[in-house]
Amino acid sequence: MITLRGKLKKDNDVSNSKSRDTNKRVSIRDKLLVREVQEMEQTLPSTCQIVFDDPNRLHEFTLVIVPDEGYWVGGRFHFGIYVTEDYNMAPPQVKCQTKLWHPNINEDGDVCLSLLRQSSIDGLGWAPTRKLKDVVWGVNSLFTDLLNFDDPLNREAAELFLVDKESFRHKVKEYVTQYAKR
């Protein structure tokens, strides 16, 4: 059986124009983004807003989420989204810029979301078939459906939830009041 991997090894040995390849990849990303950004804006959940600092740089924008239900309601959370040059082979980078108390987002702003994982064997990770609108949907859902206490990034938050839901709720509110007011 031919495997693509085996063939690729040979191909790689032949082509070694790395720098030119990188330049090409930028334009591929931008071509994909022209369509994906439009689609993302057309399908934007009502709790989300997209802000471009520079409309000519489609690969860098802010996603603002204002949850309308759940523990974080009342807060306004900013996520910086950066689409790297090797998109859509690699997922966009997402960083939470608003401090919050959340089991899947740590206080440094790292976000734990399976679809943003580069390599995964479970089929939930990144794939080039995914689009920006899926990323927006995923991050937005961290405040509701995808909120996950089983595999936490902020272990302390998850543990507090397990032992004392009221304290958890209280601590979330405290953070919202202090850092995430509109």
Place this chain on the structure above:
Amino acid sequence: MAESVQDNVERGDGDNVKTENFFTLKKWNAVAMWSWDVECDTCAICRVQVMDACLRCQAESKKDFYGKQDCVVVWGECNHSFHYCCMSLWVKQNNRCPLCQQEWSIQRMGK
């Protein structure tokens, strides 16, 4: 298709036509093969139809520093099809079909 009709009409017209019939039949064969690939699938990686050149090859149309390699289609054992160019980039990251997550192995390649 028009050729096959012609073929029927001209059949049995004598030795001269026999050679022509042979040719016509060959042509019909070619048409049948072509219909194999008529599935107008879109490559889920670059979102261009698999029968067209991929996004990358379209962008590079004037510079062929990879040599004169055609942008071909690749079908996996799972029956999903992609541009070979697109899929070869992806399997470096993850050797699975991005649509069905099955281990990726090539069923056939072509155009």
